[in-house]
Amino acid sequence: MTDAASTTVWRKRTTSRELAMWAGWLVLVAFFVFCWQVMTQTTIWAFVTDAPQQAADIGSRMVPPRWEYIPHLIKPMWDTLNIATLGTLLAIVMAVPVAFLAARNTSPSVRFVRPLALLIIVSSRSINSLIWALLLVAIIGPGVLAGIVAIALRSIGFVAKLLYEAIEEIDASQVEAVTATGASRSQVVDYAVVPQILPAFAGITVFRWDINIRESTVLGLVGAGGLGLRLQESMNTLAWPQVTVIFLLILVTVLLSEWVSARVRHAII
Amino acid sequence: MLRLNDLTKVYATGDRALSGVTFTVEPGQVVGLIGPSGAGKSTLIRCVNRLIEPTSGQVFLGDIDVTKLSRRGLRQVRRRIGMIFQEYALVERLTVMENVLSGRLGYVGFWRSFFRRFPPEAVEKAYRLLDRVGLSDQVDKRADALSGGQRQRVGIARALEQDPDLLLVDEPTASLDPKTSRQIMRLIVEICDESGLPAIINIHDVALAQQFVRRIIGLQAGVVVFDGNPADLDAEVLTRIYGEEDWSATIRKADDEESGDAGDDVLPKTSDPVSEVIDRERLAGLT
Amino acid sequence: MTAVAATETRFAQTWSRPPFIKRRGLRWTLYGGALVYLITAISSVEVNWVRVWEGLDRGLRFIKGFLVPDFTSRWGDIVIGMQESLTMTVTSTVVGVAISVPIGIGAARNIAPLPVYAVCRAIVALSRSFQEIIVAILFVVMFGFGPFAGFLTLSFATIGFLAKLLAEDIEDIDESQAEAIRATGAGWWQIVNYGIQPQVMPRLIGLSLYRLDINFRESSVIGIVGAGGIGATLNTAMDRYEYDSAAAILMLIIVIVMAAEYLSGFVRKWVQ
Known part of the structure; x- marks a missing residue:
């Protein structure tokens, strides 16, 4: 009796629920990656990596305010x-x-x-x-x-x-x-x-x-x-x-x- | 005055709230309607002015069959029936005066009521009623600034502003403390006596009913199981209405009150000077 | 008795409602001011009635477009626009929520130390006080045209929205539950995990779904300033006076918003 009780590990959720939850997260991540791929198809990465420079450039041109x-x-x-x-x-x-x-x-x-x-x-x-x-x-x-x-x-x-x-x-x-x-x-x-x-x-x-x-x-x-x-x-x-x-x-x-x-x-x- | 004939109400859910209710209320008679919660008391009085549509049967107010009326006709009948509610049902964000004047809505056109331009006699009557219920200095207060007892007084004034031929009173004391409950009940019964106004009062407090009304109708599961003098309410009758229980305390309590403070709490006899009672009422009710 | 009393005391026959604003001077100043403003404002609106009259014809064409929307001739553009809008919506919501959670926790006064609180509140205020459109303009300038700028804009806007509401939720939680966890000697992470997370999780999911809704609606707008999505397609259709295609796009937007609202309502009910 005592042995059995001590070896049972308490879990918040049952195994099947836990699995379903992980599956849900996995689907969400996969969906996100898929959407990301589709979205960035046309993105020109050169512009993106260039962004800090652009930002600095515009920033310098925006000041001083007129x-x-x-x-x-x-x-x-x-x-x-x-x-x-x-x-x-x-x-x-x-x-x-x-x-x-x-x-x-x-x-x-x-x-x-x-x-x-x-x-x-x-x-x-x-x-x-x-x-x-x-x-x-x-x-x-x-x-x-x-x-x-x-x-x-x-x-x-x-x-x-x-x-x-x-x-x-x-x-x-x-x-x-x-x-x-x-x-x-x-x-x-x-x-x-x-x-x-x-x-x-x-x-x-x-x-x-x-x-x-x-x-x-x-x-x-x-x-x-x-x-x-x-x-x-x-x-x-x-x-x-x-x-x-x-x-x-x-x-x-x-x-x-x-x-x-x-x-x-x-x-x- | 009011005659209910075989009145039946079956809700859409299939619940049978009233079955074959038949009784007559004579002019000037105040009837106490008692029964356990869910017995159909609220449904019954709401069927009289068709706030709830009865399924079958007739309601006669004088010679008019209320159940057959068109919308316009119904409005005209409703303005002859004053109603007083359990939780006062005042429009909380309107002033006391507007609440009382709303009893006049059935008599005036939309634009007049919209601009609050009520006829002088209606305004005068409203002032008089507010004075009568002891609230003449609260006229411009908002209803939600009043205490429970005061609100119910406004509710009474609103019903009387209608110049009603009949009062329907739905659990007037359910949200009030015992003392205020007695004051309110006394006020209602007094007013009915003064002008010979018949009334049906739903009330769950048997002792209170026994103390103030002369005729009691007992409702159980939508059926009238008792109709008679308050003195005839004995343990057997109460068991018939409410079910098996030790009723000795309830009955004795009612008797005690009747004999104990006879000069004070019993409904005013004709010999009792009414104005004196009103003064006492005002002193007690306004704090 | 009362009848006698009534004849003795005279009661007033008129009554008027006490005015909403008690002080007479203030009342008339406010009413007068409002009136003057209205008149000046309306008269300062310059309307070219000839142009409006001519436009009615276009309006009629537009209504006709709504009755017979043209889905086919610009279908390719619509698909690309919708694809951009939807993917933008999903990615920006996911990223926005992921960033909002730590910032929201940091912006809750009851669990964050003061310096962290100040920084996180500043981020929230910054994100909330800038119009999506203006942010989109800046991002387009920096990152070039296309949905990537839109994605950044919506993520940025999501942070301000979600982190603020999350922080307020955390500040409103039942302190006794967190207290109970703290009493067991739990560390900060454990307190957040056991004492706070269970209480705010359903709300967080609900708010995220609501934000998904908003992000889709916004994604249809920022295309106007070049940040990709269906807004760009719509803008083009309008520029070419293709009102029947524009009507088709608008109808699609309405349908998707309705569907999203219905679905998110469903999911929220299911979560709670």
Whole structure:
């Protein structure tokens, strides 16, 4: 008895589970190696080994930053802010009804309308705002408007998804109580649903605005206005000192907007 | 006033919550509905205003068969039926006043309610009700800033703001401490007596039911197994409703309370000056 | 009785909701400021309506492209682009996760010594505050066009995302479990292995899958600045006004994102 017990080695997993785990890791590694091979087929390794030199070269050309360029960036900065803010507002206007159609408890038809709303959400979310901008610049021409619409189209899915999840999580007894007073559907939404989702809604909006500031800084790369436009110009003319200034400005903007959004969310909750 | 005829509810899962429930509530009568959890008490009162659709049977409010109504008709009936909930079910992020005024939603159009522009008489009534339940100084507070007893008072005011012909009360004291429970029950019964308002009160606390209502209906597995005077609730009846158990303590406790503080806790007789009770109520309830 | 009381006391007949912002001056300043901003902002948006009008025609063509997407004529390019995007996604997620784990552990205040913590937090902050696109531009300049630059970009972005969340998870763990292991006299590695790893592992797998999702979505964008992947194919299609091919590419992206989301949700459920 004692002999048998002392020779048995305790294992965390049974042998078959252990094997399966190792097999899983092996498959993962093999898959990674395969992907790596495919990906690097066209890679020119000379460029890669050359990279440190390139980096040093560009680095040396990027300093000192050309601070005199800043006045030229004020209008683009203003445009960037507007793209993010107006885009977010436009997105909210469209996302709110979509969210109500997508939430199980407020959707007029779970079988027909809800899948449609979910399709809108997933399409909007799958496509990055830069791609939306690419399409819109082609359609309505370059400029701030294309940027606003691109930001709006990308944000619909984000806002609507988080909002409909918030709607599905509300306390049903409050809805029941308002329904029991003989309130109409729209009154129930106004009195029982909206008050419950308002904090979540405000938080989502500010959060998305923060992300949109980040994204709108580069939309100009495809012609949709804002700072990215100046970035594109500077890179095309190899004006690296200006690029540095723009990069720093973007960095500061992103940090600022993150700070603002954190403060606002903190104040709401 | 209210007549249930052969009311049956079978849920989609196949659970039979109510089978063939038939009884009548007379004008001004306050009925206590007792029974173990899962007996169908909640389902029963929600079938009356069709928050839950009954499977078969009829609900008559006056001459109207509630089960046959269209959506619009249902809204009109619902506004005549006030409802008070177990966990208060106040809209927590709205002010006390908005919660009370929401009892008026069945009477006003969407835009009026959206801009909170309720008719002057509705606002006046809301103020009066809040004064009546002892909350006149909490009007602009948010509902989630109130204590449990205060919230239930708002719930009562909301139901009364509807100008109801019937009150449905679902476990009004389940989340309250014993003292507040008695205050709330007394308040509900008083209000019903004042205006001859009939009510059905779901309650799991037998002693509390015995203390405050004059008619008790016992529900067991969706079937009415007792309907009568609280005094007739003996061990045999309680066993029929709840199952085998030593009931002597429960019954005696109820008796004790009845005899012990008769002048204080028993529901107000007609001779008892109501205003005095209300004042006491306010002093006790507001802290 | 109450009826008598009611006639004696008069009750107000009007009530209005207390305003959200209590201080009157502040309220009007904020509302006024918001209004002024909106008007200035909207009026500063220059719109060339003639161009928009002309563009509607293209928009219509684009919608038609969506109704009849053209998968065939650019199929070769699409396959190469997708292949680059997918392989980029997988490799960058694997490498990104592998690097994130030590950095995430280092950025958790409860198990890392202060100097390590400071360095790791700095790396996280650096990675998070730079836009993927900007990083991609820099990497393309350094490493040349193609998916390798994209791979580096996504790996870099993964580090900031994953290491931060991992560090927060480790900081949030149930201290008593780690304490129990520490009490047995275990070394630092053993504490991490027995006291912390079991608690954060499911979350780490979930987050990695989520990041896989994000990396695919991002891989469709960075091609626009030359970092390879389906974005490059899409950019070319748009430049050539081949809206039906572009529509086909977009639809493929949506389908793959949906599939990835569904699969990762499935795996996450299975892991937890």
